[in-house]
Amino acid sequence: MAKILVYLxxxxxxxxKTSLELLSACQGHxxxxxxxxxxxxDAAESLKKYxxxxxxxxQNSALKNYNSSYFFAAALGVVSKVNPDVLLGSSxxxxxxxxxxxxxxxxxxxxxxxxxxSIQGNSVKVKRPLYSGKCLAEAQFTENSKIKIVLMxxxxxxxxxxxxxxxxxxxxxxxxxxxxxxxxxxxxxASSKPDLTEAAIIVSGGRGMRDAEGFxxxxxxxxxxxxxxxxxxxxxxxxxxxxxxxxxxxxKTVAPNLYIACGISGAIxxxxxxxxxxxxxxxxxxxxxxxxxxxxxxxxxxxxxxxPKLKEEFKKILAH
Amino acid sequence: MNILVCxxxxxxxxxxxxxxxxxxDTSGIKWVLNPYDEFAVEEALKIKxxxxxxxxxxxxxxxxxxxxxxxxxxxxxxxxxxTVVDAPETLDSLSVAKALVGAAKKIGEFxxxxxxxxxxxxxxxxxxxxxxxLMGISHVTSVTKADYTEKGALVxxxxxxxxxxxxxxxxPAMITTNKGLNNPRYASLPxxxxxxxxxxxxxxxxxxxxxASLVRVQYTHFxxxxxxxxxxxxxxxxxxxxxxxxxxxxxEAKVL
Numbered sequence: 001m002a003k004i005l006v007y008l009x010x011x012x013x014x015x016x017k018t019s020l021e022l023l024s025a026c027q028g029h030x031x032x033x034x035x036x037x038x039x040x041x042d043a044a045e046s047l048k049k050y051x052x053x054x055x056x057x058x059q060n061s062a063l064k065n066y067n068s069s070y071f072f073a074a075a076l077g078v079v080s081k082v083n084p085d086v087l088l089g090s091s092x093x094x095x096x097x098x099x100x101x102x103x104x105x106x107x108x109x110x111x112x113x114x115x116x117x118s119i120q121g122n123s124v125k126v127k128r129p130l131y132s133g134k135c136l137a138e139a140q141f142t143e144n145s146k147i148k149i150v151l152m153x154x155x156x157x158x159x160x161x162x163x164x165x166x167x168x169x170x171x172x173x174x175x176x177x178x179x180x181x182x183x184x185x186x187x188x189x190a191s192s193k194p195d196l197t198e199a200a201i202i203v204s205g206g207r208g209m210r211d212a213e214g215f216x217x218x219x220x221x222x223x224x225x226x227x228x229x230x231x232x233x234x235x236x237x238x239x240x241x242x243x244x245x246x247x248x249x250x251x252k253t254v255a256p257n258l259y260i261a262c263g264i265s266g267a268i269x270x271x272x273x274x275x276x277x278x279x280x281x282x283x284x285x286x287x288x289x290x291x292x293x294x295x296x297x298x299x300x301x302x303x304x305x306x307x308p309k310l311k312e313e314f315k316k317i318l319a320h
Numbered sequence: 321m322n323i324l325v326c327x328x329x330x331x332x333x334x335x336x337x338x339x340x341x342x343x344x345d346t347s348g349i350k351w352v353l354n355p356y357d358e359f360a361v362e363e364a365l366k367i368k369x370x371x372x373x374x375x376x377x378x379x380x381x382x383x384x385x386x387x388x389x390x391x392x393x394x395x396x397x398x399x400x401x402x403t404v405v406d407a408p409e410t411l412d413s414l415s416v417a418k419a420l421v422g423a424a425k426k427i428g429e430f431x432x433x434x435x436x437x438x439x440x441x442x443x444x445x446x447x448x449x450x451x452x453x454l455m456g457i458s459h460v461t462s463v464t465k466a467d468y469t470e471k472g473a474l475v476x477x478x479x480x481x482x483x484x485x486x487x488x489x490x491x492p493a494m495i496t497t498n499k500g501l502n503n504p505r506y507a508s509l510p511x512x513x514x515x516x517x518x519x520x521x522x523x524x525x526x527x528x529x530x531x532a533s534l535v536r537v538q539y540t541h542f543x544x545x546x547x548x549x550x551x552x553x554x555x556x557x558x559x560x561x562x563x564x565x566x567x568x569x570x571x572e573a574k575v576l
């Protein structure tokens with residue numbers, strides 16, 4: 001049995017689904033939860049529904065927004081106290097930023113973006129895609145790594161069923177360290193939806209959307225599904241949508257349960273970023289478009305005819 | 321103030337990857353400078369253009385025989401000097417970071433360190449932050465915009481959901497670069513000719529104090545991903561197609 005410290009991220013005071021998923025990797029082990037932020041009492045309480053041995057929460061007004069130095073210091077304090085065999089998190093823009101730094105500090109191995117994890121006794125093995133998903137590799141930590149640090153790709157593990165437990169709750173003290181990194185401003189995001197890398201459903205558009213105005217018909221479809229919007233490189237480069245929406249080689253690698261590609265032909269560049277999605281729907285005028293080779297379901301048709309109908313059908317089916 | 325750019329050579333996106341159980345078959349791979357590192361090299365050259373006394377050194381860890389080509393690409397773009405640490409490709413992120421830091425300390429002092437936010441081969445997104453921690457300096461990752469002063473930089477990085485964070489960072493610092501920061505230049509012909517003549521400084525792992533047998537992470541097996549089942553095409557007029565798809569997504573795929 002390994003001692004696992006699992007870092008759970010919160011959004012709007014609640015623990016993210018992509019973090020709760022991590023608890024299924026902890027089953028059968030001694031697991032301890034780590035929360036960092038501001039106003040975490042409710043989130044910490046909500047964890048009592050899951051089987052964890054203890055809950056450590058570090059809350060401070062300085063931790064309201066992400067700051068790499070502060071989150072690093074907060075996490076390091078709890079790691080030193082709990083002394084885990086494994087430090088586990090969900091791969092996000094925040095964890096990817098400070099977990100590697102923790103690994104260097106703790107002289108530990110670090111693996112990001114893992115799709116499976118198996119923890120047996122003290123040994124930790126993972127699978128992770130390499131070369132933009134063109135190859136799946138198995139990796140393990142050597143005995144030189146006293147702590148094994150793993151970030152899981154979102155949407156790979158189920159959220160475990162609730163199970164009453166009586167974990168001890170520890171509010172950890174925190175004093176913001178002096179730092180050379182100061183967050184001056186956080187602009188409000190264009191979207192309140194989960195980030196592309198964490199989204200369960202993505203609606204994505206390409207050249208076939210005609211222009212920036214045409215792309216907007218995807219808003220309604222995404223809204224209906226609670227999906228996050230994505231885009232191909234071509235339309236990011238054309239300036240229709242910001243780079244933060246780009247899926248693919250020089251954009252984001254995504255693996256949602258459902259990926260709906262509208263008017264995207266499927267350049268290698270794009271496929272590299274989304275081909276490990278569980279279910280892929282492709283809608284394209286050109287029956288020869290490469291995207292159909294990766295798709296689960298394909299519709300040959302004009303997105304401007306199909307998308308409005310799809311929106312209606314999704315609305316109907318989701319009402320039941 | 322001198323700049324160190326940490327780069328990696330990676331297989332080109334279009335290259336077909338062949339696996340043979342416990343290793344990757346590297347024959348036939350076309351190697352290129354990691355695309356995110358191109359943004360880092362370009363950024364260094366932009367800073368140098370504004371402050372010509374700045375020296376830009378590129379540094380890479382990996383099999384010397386091929387990695388020098390990526391360094392020459394950066395020299396051809398306009399970097400002043402290059403260093404390679406000859407190392408097997410099985411080094412893990414932390415060992416690479418230690419080798420980079422060991423080499424950097426031998427070379428000199430740097431005010432700005434730049435690197436791509438991640439390498440497109442193993443996509444571990446780690447080395448830049450690890451280098452920063454080992455050197456005891458600040459870091460900012462995935463930077464899409466940067467303005468420099470004498471003492472530091474005001475940078476923009478993307479946070480969740482497309483929001484932007486504006487961060488003030490003091491030098492020395494490691495800044496990892498994302499698409500959007502700049503448009504990397506192509507090497508000019510005179511640049512390429514000049515790069516060919518430059519001597520690339522070489523270190524062994526022992527020179528920089530790293531033992532390749534002490535990696536913390538090891539790859540044990542490689543396989544090609546399972547083929548996706550072939551596509552199910554949905555026929556009919558848009559109304560029928562939409563109806564059938566919604567049913568399939570709920571009943572067969574169970575994603576709605």
